[in-house]
Amino acid sequence: MITVENLSKSFTLHNQGSAVIDVMRGANLSVAAGECVALTGQSGAGKSTLMRMIYGNYFASSGSIRIGDLDLVGAEPRQILALRRDTLGYVSQFLRVVPRVATLEVVAEPLLAVGQDREAARARAEELLRRLNIPQTLWSLSPTTFSGGEQQRVNIARGFAYDYPAMLLDEPTASLDPVNREVVLSLIKEAKARGAAIIGIFHDAEARSEVCDREIDLSGFGVGAAA
Amino acid sequence: MTPLLSVRDIRKTYGSHVGCTDVAFDLYPGEVMGIVGESGSGKTTLLNCLAGQLTPDQGQVVFGTREAGPRDTLQMSEPERRMLRRTDWAFVHQHARDGLRMNVSAGGNVGERLMAVGARHYGDIRDSAADWLGRVEISEARIDDRPTTFSGGMQQRLQIARNLVTNPRLVFMDEPTGGLDVSVQARLLDLLRGLVRDMGLSAIIVTHDLAVVRLLADRLMVMKDGHVIETGLTDQVLDDPQEPYTQLLVSSVLQV
Amino acid sequence: MSDYNFAYLDEQTKRMIRRAILKGLAIPGYQVPFASREMPMPYGWGTGGVQVSAATLTPDDTLKVIDQGADDTTNAVSIRKFFERTADVATTSKTAEATVIQTRHRIPEEVLSEDQILVYQVPIPEPLRFLEPRETETRKMHALEEYGLMHVKLYEDIARHGHIATSYAYPVEVQGRYVMDPSPIPKFDNPKMEMAAIQLFGAGREQRIYALPPYTKVVSLDFDDHPFEASKAPHACALCGAEDSYLDEVITDDQGGRMFVCSDTDYCESRRAAGHVGKDAA
Numbered sequence: 001m002i003t004v005e006n007l008s009k010s011f012t013l014h015n016q017g018s019a020v021i022d023v024m025r026g027a028n029l030s031v032a033a034g035e036c037v038a039l040t041g042q043s044g045a046g047k048s049t050l051m052r053m054i055y056g057n058y059f060a061s062s063g064s065i066r067i068g069d070l071d072l073v074g075a076e077p078r079q080i081l082a083l084r085r086d087t088l089g090y091v092s093q094f095l096r097v098v099p100r101v102a103t104l105e106v107v108a109e110p111l112l113a114v115g116q117d118r119e120a121a122r123a124r125a126e127e128l129l130r131r132l133n134i135p136q137t138l139w140s141l142s143p144t145t146f147s148g149g150e151q152q153r154v155n156i157a158r159g160f161a162y163d164y165p166a167m168l169l170d171e172p173t174a175s176l177d178p179v180n181r182e183v184v185l186s187l188i189k190e191a192k193a194r195g196a197a198i199i200g201i202f203h204d205a206e207a208r209s210e211v212c213d214r215e216i217d218l219s220g221f222g223v224g225a226a227a
Numbered sequence: 228m229t230p231l232l233s234v235r236d237i238r239k240t241y242g243s244h245v246g247c248t249d250v251a252f253d254l255y256p257g258e259v260m261g262i263v264g265e266s267g268s269g270k271t272t273l274l275n276c277l278a279g280q281l282t283p284d285q286g287q288v289v290f291g292t293r294e295a296g297p298r299d300t301l302q303m304s305e306p307e308r309r310m311l312r313r314t315d316w317a318f319v320h321q322h323a324r325d326g327l328r329m330n331v332s333a334g335g336n337v338g339e340r341l342m343a344v345g346a347r348h349y350g351d352i353r354d355s356a357a358d359w360l361g362r363v364e365i366s367e368a369r370i371d372d373r374p375t376t377f378s379g380g381m382q383q384r385l386q387i388a389r390n391l392v393t394n395p396r397l398v399f400m401d402e403p404t405g406g407l408d409v410s411v412q413a414r415l416l417d418l419l420r421g422l423v424r425d426m427g428l429s430a431i432i433v434t435h436d437l438a439v440v441r442l443l444a445d446r447l448m449v450m451k452d453g454h455v456i457e458t459g460l461t462d463q464v465l466d467d468p469q470e471p472y473t474q475l476l477v478s479s480v481l482q483v
Numbered sequence: 484m485s486d487y488n489f490a491y492l493d494e495q496t497k498r499m500i501r502r503a504i505l506k507g508l509a510i511p512g513y514q515v516p517f518a519s520r521e522m523p524m525p526y527g528w529g530t531g532g533v534q535v536s537a538a539t540l541t542p543d544d545t546l547k548v549i550d551q552g553a554d555d556t557t558n559a560v561s562i563r564k565f566f567e568r569t570a571d572v573a574t575t576s577k578t579a580e581a582t583v584i585q586t587r588h589r590i591p592e593e594v595l596s597e598d599q600i601l602v603y604q605v606p607i608p609e610p611l612r613f614l615e616p617r618e619t620e621t622r623k624m625h626a627l628e629e630y631g632l633m634h635v636k637l638y639e640d641i642a643r644h645g646h647i648a649t650s651y652a653y654p655v656e657v658q659g660r661y662v663m664d665p666s667p668i669p670k671f672d673n674p675k676m677e678m679a680a681i682q683l684f685g686a687g688r689e690q691r692i693y694a695l696p697p698y699t700k701v702v703s704l705d706f707d708d709h710p711f712e713a714s715k716a717p718h719a720c721a722l723c724g725a726e727d728s729y730l731d732e733v734i735t736d737d738q739g740g741r742m743f744v745c746s747d748t749d750y751c752e753s754r755r756a757a758g759h760v761g762k763d764a765a
Contacts, residue, residue: 014471052466
């Protein structure tokens with residue numbers, strides 16, 4: 001489902017003396033449907049950078065990133081947008097939404113984007129918010145005013161609302177209480193069971209061993225010493 | 228999928244000064260494209276060339292019309308182009324007073340485009356106007372008030388309603404949130420986002436506000452000195468800019 | 484006879500105005516620009532109508548001048564005198580006897596015939612002016628037949644008053660093409676504009692001439708659910724008893740006494756001469 005081949009990335013800081021920072025060279029990995037793979041390596045090894053490249057958020061310097069039939073390297077913006085809408089989900093640690101939009105709408109939005117009807121989308125959003133223990137009194141409010149933990153759970157609900165064939169999870173269980181941590185882990189297992197290919201970053205070693213089938217250490221692709 | 232708008236080789240000069248040059252892109256149905264750059268970078272000149280408000284020196288602006296398929300709007304006769312401007316196209320000005328009739332009621336402002344394409348039933352026109360005021364969050368009770376009595380944010384929302392009432396497919400926006408308070412901006416952005424999604428609108432938004440494009444635009448075009456220097460997916464251009472100028476632009480934004 | 488050229492204007496000027504008139508007749512409802520001359524009367528007193536009349540009159544014509552339907556008001560009298568003096572034409576107050584009728588704000592009640600010409604005095608010829616102040620833009624709107632704005636005006640009327648409150652200078656569409664200001668005639672007169680006589684419109688200050696050839700189709704603009712109505716005061720004339728004529732309200736004393744009488748004085752007099760009597764006729 002997800003195949004990364006010979007991927008390299010460097011940043012050129014034009015406004016700081018055109019410094020070139022190589023962060024990754026020759027990365028390879030492959031994740032099959034129904035599989036969950038953890039990215040590991042010390043801080044700075046390029047875990048987040050790789051995730052962002054796979055999501056199309058960072059520009060790849062060379063190599064290829066294939067998700068389904070699409071190679072993200074050199075893809076048109078609209079192809080990447082379609083991929084994000086239909087195929088590839090991303091749960092980050094931070095929620096970024098327009099102020100004023102109700103939590104329920106925020107969670108239902110990915111479903112509306114793929115054309116599901118409003119009723120079904122709302123029902124699914126309610127189910128997830130309930131499972132993640134977001135009090136019903138908050139559903140009609142904008143999550144921008146919520147606590148950090150609540151925002152994170154809203155973000156997870158949004159990420160799992162639609163059944164993406166491929167998912168990227170950036171620290172999904174960080175700073176969650178044990179109850180909600182269990183909910184998130186079961187959501188990940190359910191996603192695997194329906195055949196999603198998942199790449200995750202988990203600092204929580206227990207969670208990692210519970211849901212991940214393999215680990216890929218990025219230190220081998222890093223060029224940190226050259227930076 | 229065929230593009231809704233195909234722009235090729237647009238160039239506009241003012242004497243020896245280059246307004247914009249070598250602009251080419253395709254906009255697909257449902258896409259929102261942001262054009263960013265500092266004042267004088269040519270973004271407004273480009274928008275006016277695309278929307279038929281200015282005639283470029285050269286180039287093509289091919290629009291996928293409902294009836295006749297792709298047509299170069301620069302080669303159209305003026306009646307055809309004006310018809311397009313009040314049916315399938317919409318233009319949201321930075322200053323609402325440039326896009327509204329200030330001495331006509333809110334209902335009349337919204338109804339004008341309907342009447343311009345032949346609506347002749349007062350009750351139906353008024354119902355549409357009331358419906359659209361609701362959709363842009365203006366109380367129906369204000370339908371007979373003139374825009375002069377509205378706040379800046381309300382005027383801007385009224386301008387949007389007036390433009391969208393004929394269900395256009397392509398909306399041009401010139402700094403739609405410029406000059407509004409931050410809280411009013413957020414409301415307007417949220418409204419625009421909802422309308423864009425629900426109506427499947429395509430839009431071209433000119434702004435110097437990167438927060439606006441992050442929320443509204445799928446893709447970005449960065450302009451400097453009349454040239455397009457970088458294009459791409461909005462979050463990619465903002466989070467991993469490649470060109471020196473874009474890096475400077477992005478890093479100059481104050482973080483909140 | 485005076486030292487003036489026939490009908491005051493020199494022949495070159497009359498020729499220029501006749502060209503404008505002919506062009507206007509060829510394109511019904513289209514506002515033809517013309518080089519309006521200074522006339523020996525102030526703007527607003529009918530300088531456009533006077534120039535059109537001057538270019539239209541021949542020595543054999545019989546002229547009638549009315550102001551709001553009356554032959555005996557200051558404006559009507561002075562214009563009639565002007566042409567008596569400068570053109571030495573016959574004048575009359577009888578609608579049927581006139582060949583050229585210059586009017587301000589009315590169409591005579593009596594049906595006009597093919598050998599008559601009706602000349603209107605027009606203050607503001609541009610029907611779109613109220614909503615669009617730019618002349619360049621209104622010209623374009625006429626050229627491209629973009630008349631949505633005209634209905635915006637009517638929409639505003641209904642929104643504010645519950646009905647179309649425009650009661651004079653009510654806009655019309657001419658022969659399915661140009662939208663035209665019929666000059667400030669009451670909307671009661673609008674249906675009469677489909678007539679046998681030639682109608683010429685002169686706006687002196689605004690320097691425009693427009694025209695309707697005989698039997699031109701003239702449609703008053705309206706909405707499907709608010710159709711045009713040619714309204715008048717719901718009374719009969721107090722002097723001649725006519726129920727089909729446009730009425731003026733006349734205050735008769737300080738106690739609130741009032742009466743409604745025909746605004747067309749010739750029509751009223753002819754009816755009374757024929758024996759019709761209203762309720763207040765002495």
